[in-house]
Amino acid sequence: MNKLSAKRGLKVIGITLLIYAVLVAPHEGEFWPFSIYPMFSQAGNPWTRAMVLDVTDQPADEIWEMHALEDRTADAVPVGRYGVDQIDFSNFVSKTENWTEQRRNALITMFGADEIQDQQWMVSKVKGELVGQDSVAIRIVPFIKITADDTELNPNLPESDYFRGAQ
Amino acid sequence: MSWKEKLSYELFEPDRDQSPGEIVFFKLFELFVLFYTIKFAWEWGVYTQFRNVEVVLPLGLANYFDISIFFDYNLALINAGFITIIGIASYFRLGYKWQYMVVMVLLHIQYVARFSQGEIPHSQNLIGMSVLCFAIGAWFFPDKKQMPRFVMGSIIFFIGLGYTSAFFAKLIGTGFNWFDGRHLWLWIGEKSIDILSREGAWSPNFLQSLALQSTAMASLILLIGWFTELIGFTMWWKKLRPYTTTLLIGMHFGITLTMNIRFDAFVIQLILVGFPWYILLDRYIKSTPKYLKRWV
Numbered sequence: 001m002n003k004l005s006a007k008r009g010l011k012v013i014g015i016t017l018l019i020y021a022v023l024v025a026p027h028e029g030e031f032w033p034f035s036i037y038p039m040f041s042q043a044g045n046p047w048t049r050a051m052v053l054d055v056t057d058q059p060a061d062e063i064w065e066m067h068a069l070e071d072r073t074a075d076a077v078p079v080g081r082y083g084v085d086q087i088d089f090s091n092f093v094s095k096t097e098n099w100t101e102q103r104r105n106a107l108i109t110m111f112g113a114d115e116i117q118d119q120q121w122m123v124s125k126v127k128g129e130l131v132g133q134d135s136v137a138i139r140i141v142p143f144i145k146i147t148a149d150d151t152e153l154n155p156n157l158p159e160s161d162y163f164r165g166a167q
Numbered sequence: 168m169s170w171k172e173k174l175s176y177e178l179f180e181p182d183r184d185q186s187p188g189e190i191v192f193f194k195l196f197e198l199f200v201l202f203y204t205i206k207f208a209w210e211w212g213v214y215t216q217f218r219n220v221e222v223v224l225p226l227g228l229a230n231y232f233d234i235s236i237f238f239d240y241n242l243a244l245i246n247a248g249f250i251t252i253i254g255i256a257s258y259f260r261l262g263y264k265w266q267y268m269v270v271m272v273l274l275h276i277q278y279v280a281r282f283s284q285g286e287i288p289h290s291q292n293l294i295g296m297s298v299l300c301f302a303i304g305a306w307f308f309p310d311k312k313q314m315p316r317f318v319m320g321s322i323i324f325f326i327g328l329g330y331t332s333a334f335f336a337k338l339i340g341t342g343f344n345w346f347d348g349r350h351l352w353l354w355i356g357e358k359s360i361d362i363l364s365r366e367g368a369w370s371p372n373f374l375q376s377l378a379l380q381s382t383a384m385a386s387l388i389l390l391i392g393w394f395t396e397l398i399g400f401t402m403w404w405k406k407l408r409p410y411t412t413t414l415l416i417g418m419h420f421g422i423t424l425t426m427n428i429r430f431d432a433f434v435i436q437l438i439l440v441g442f443p444w445y446i447l448l449d450r451y452i453k454s455t456p457k458y459l460k461r462w463v
Contacts, residue, residue: 001316006175009317013324031227032278033295037333041340043350047357051364078367086365091285095223106220128356136356
């Protein structure tokens with residue numbers, strides 16, 4: 001590469017950078033592969049993830065109770081074993097605003113009715129936040145119970161937790 | 168010499184002659200990018216075809232058309248097939264000089280179809296940026312002596328820029344207290360739930376235990392990582408590049424240990440572009456194989 005090409009190379013990088021900026025600006029910093037790399041940029045915020053608990057053998061009157069992570073008695077269902085991407089699953093549960101029948105049944109489809117068989121699984125939201133100066137509190141919120149052919153919402157939670165917009 | 172000329176010298180090294188080792192390294196690097204391009208195309212394609220049901224978060228071009236069409240009709244798999252064929256043809260310089268750009272656009276569509284489920288991962292961004300730099304290089308700098316220099320120089324430019332951008336995103340998003348160790352506690356807690364949910368069990372490793380025991384230690388870990396991001400742009404200077412790259416690789420190992428996030432392709436690519444491997448290859452390769460010259 002000669003000096004002239006090197007100069008032209010920098011000009012092409014400049015134009016690419018301009019296109020980069022024009023694309024990421026109206027798309028919240030992301031237009032793959034362009035990105036402003038905002039991961040972990042908002043520190044200290046409470047978070048919500050999701051997990052599945054096997055409540056088949058748990059007392060029926062306790063399965064809907066919110067509890068701290070350290071008080072968990074039900075085993076976690078390893079979603080990776082069923083070919084489900086944990087990150088996608090977590091987003092599906094935490095970001096869905098209207099739990100229509102189709103959305104609820106999508107949970108069964110995700111794992112497969114054949115895999116669930118006669119078990120009862122509790123799809124739960126897990127919420128974490130900083131408490132005081134020196135601790136993190138993590139609590140489990142039972143959200144939707146799924147079986148091979150049915151879903152059930154937590155009767156202790158308000159309807160607004162399941163339907164935030166038009167159905 | 169203006170700053171633009173200085174920067175172009177650092178990135179493209181116009182005074183250095185092209186050596187056999189440089190050409191061999193360039194094709195090996197291109198093979199690495201092609202391998203991951205095909206790997207990602209099929210992994211995303213298979214997942215999209217068999218797992219995606221509804222669009223939770225439209226990204227990129229998916230903002231302008233209904234990407235869910237790629238969930239059916241085997242379109243995601245067909246797209247992976249096209250990426251594979253056109254990508255391999257581009258590697259061997261068969262066809263048109265603009266076809267690498269077609270690979271870029273098809274890979275973008277594959278990404279936005281796969282990651283329409285709410286999470287925006289960044290571990291594949293470097294491969295995407297590399298494909299883009301190959302696309303621009305093949306189109307605007309097709310000459311055998313120009314393309315390798317432009318491609319490698321532009322990749323280094325965008326990698327450095329990306330890390331420094333990440334530093335400022337944190338500064339703007341949170342402020343100077345971003346490195347407060349308790350923030351790391353929260354993230355470790357969040358990731359522990361992901362692992363527990365995915366595997367059925369989780370226990371902290373040595374570094375996580377250390378961070379969870381002391382706010383000062385957790386803060387120090389974050390501060391070192393944040394500072395390393397800030398100096399990412401120093402990769403643009405060829406003399407500093409190996410040192411900056413070493414720090415960045417160290418930072419990625421730190422992220423893997425504290426937050427269980429792996430960046431395999433990212434780290435391998437840093438190892439490849441951050442050090443002058445051609446010097447080592449030139450010790451053993453005295454002339455460029457004829458067939459390789461045709462593919463540059």
